[in-house]
Amino acid sequence: MLKTLPDDTILQTQGLTKEFLGFAAVSNVNLQVKRGSIHALIGPNGAGKTTVFNLLTKFIQPTQGHIQFNGIDITRESSVQVARRGMVRSFQISATFGHLTALENVRVALQRKRGDSFNFWSSVRRLDALNDRAMALLEEVDLRSFADTVAIEMPYGRKRALEIATTLALDPELMLLDEPTQGMGHEDVGRVVELIRKVSANRTILMVEHNLSVVESLCDTLTVLQRGSVLAEGNYATVSKDPRVLEAYVGVEA
Ligand SMILES: Nc1ncnc2c1ncn2[C@@H]1O[C@H](COP(=O)(O)OP(=O)(O)OP(=O)(O)O)[C@@H](O)[C@H]1O
Numbered sequence: 014m015l016k017t018l019p020d021d022t023i024l025q026t027q028g029l030t031k032e033f034l035g036f037a038a039v040s041n042v043n044l045q046v047k048r049g050s051i052h053a054l055i056g057p058n059g060a061g062k063t064t065v066f067n068l069l070t071k072f073i074q075p076t077q078g079h080i081q082f083n084g085i086d087i088t089r090e091s092s093v094q095v096a097r098r099g100m101v102r103s104f105q106i107s108a109t110f111g112h113l114t115a116l117e118n119v120r121v122a123l124q125r126k127r128g129d130s131f132n133f134w135s136s137v138r139r140l141d142a143l144n145d146r147a148m149a150l151l152e153e154v155d156l157r158s159f160a161d162t163v164a165i166e167m168p169y170g171r172k173r174a175l176e177i178a179t180t181l182a183l184d185p186e187l188m189l190l191d192e193p194t195q196g197m198g199h200e201d202v203g204r205v206v207e208l209i210r211k212v213s214a215n216r217t218i219l220m221v222e223h224n225l226s227v228v229e230s231l232c233d234t235l236t237v238l239q240r241g242s243v244l245a246e247g248n249y250a251t252v253s254k255d256p257r258v259l260e261a262y263v264g265v266e267a
Contacts (some may be wrong), residue, residue: 023187023217024069024100031064038064040241041078045232046187047052051209051218053228056238057261062221065238066189069219071095082187099186103176103193111165115156115175118164119147124181132219147182154178154208172203174208181212188212190220194227206231216261229253237261 024046031039037063046052054062067073069080071092077090087095109118123143151157154174159167164175173193180188193209194202206227209218222228228235229249237245237258245255252258 024082027079030076032076050233052234053232054221060238061241101183101185102189103180109164116160122179126183150178187217
C-alpha cells in the first residue's frame with residue numbers, strides 16, 4: 014500500500030526490488046528525495062545504483078515495490094511518460110549527436126520537448142526561432158564559444174556539459190545524473206561540480222557518483238547502497254563516519 018508523500022518529497026520509492034533470475038540486484042529500497050536537494054546514490058561496484066536509476070526512469074520494470082513522483086504513482090508508466098512528468102536522466106554514455114554542433118544538439122533537444130523532433134527538415138525556420146533559447150542554455154553551461162563546434166570534436170568534459178545542456182532543454186524538475194564526473198581530469202571535475210551547483214538552483218538532483226569529494230562538496234543527502242539494499246543514509250558528515258559504510262568501502266577506494 015502506498016503511503017502519502019510529504020509535500021517536500023519529490024520522489025519516493027517503497028520496497029523497490031529488482032530480481033534478475035532470482036538474484037536481487039535491488040532489494041526493498043525505500044528512498045525519499047527531498048524537493049530542491051542534491052541527493053547522491055553511492056556504494057561499491059555492483060551495489061545496485063545503476064539498476065535503481067534504470068528502475069526510476071522505467072528502462073526496466075521492478076519485480077516489486079512502488080515509485081511515486083510528485084505524489085503520483087509512476088510504477089507502471091513508460092520512460093516517455095516519466096520524462097514528460099519532469100524526471101529526466103542525463104546519460105552516462107553520451108546522448109548527444111556527434112556530427113551536430115553544440116547549438117544544433119540543444120536545438121534538437123528543445124524541439125524534442127515540444128514533441129516535434131521528427132519533423133526535422135520541414136521545421137528549419139522553427140528551429141532557427143529556437144536559437145536564442147539554445148544559446149541561453151549553452152551560456153548557462155559555459156559553452157557559448159563551442160556553439161559551432163561539432164560534438165565529436167569537443168573535449169570530453171565539455172561534451173558532458175553539453176549533455177547537461179540538452180537535459181536542461183527538457184526543463185526537468187528532477188534531474189538524474191549518472192556519474193557526471195566519471196573519467197574526468199581534476200580541472201573538468203571542478204567545472205562540472207560548479208555547473209551542477211548552478212543548475213540545481215531551481216530543481217532537484219539525484220546523482221550516482223563515485224568521487225566522494227564531489228559528493229562531499231555538492232550533496233545534501235547520501236544514500237549508500239550495498240548489495241542492493243540501503244546501508245546508510247544522511248549527510249556526508251554522518252555517513253562518512255558510519256562504521257558500516259567505512260567497511261563497505263574498504264578495499265574499494267584504495
Ligand atoms: N540485466 C542484468 N542481468 C543480470 N544481472 C544484472 C543485470 N543488471 C545488473 N545486474 C547485476 O546487479 C547487480 C547490481 O548492478 P548495478 O549495475 O546496478 O550496480 P552499480 O552499483 O551501478 O555498479 P557500478 O558502480 O559498478 O556501476 C550486479 O551484481 C550486476 O551484475
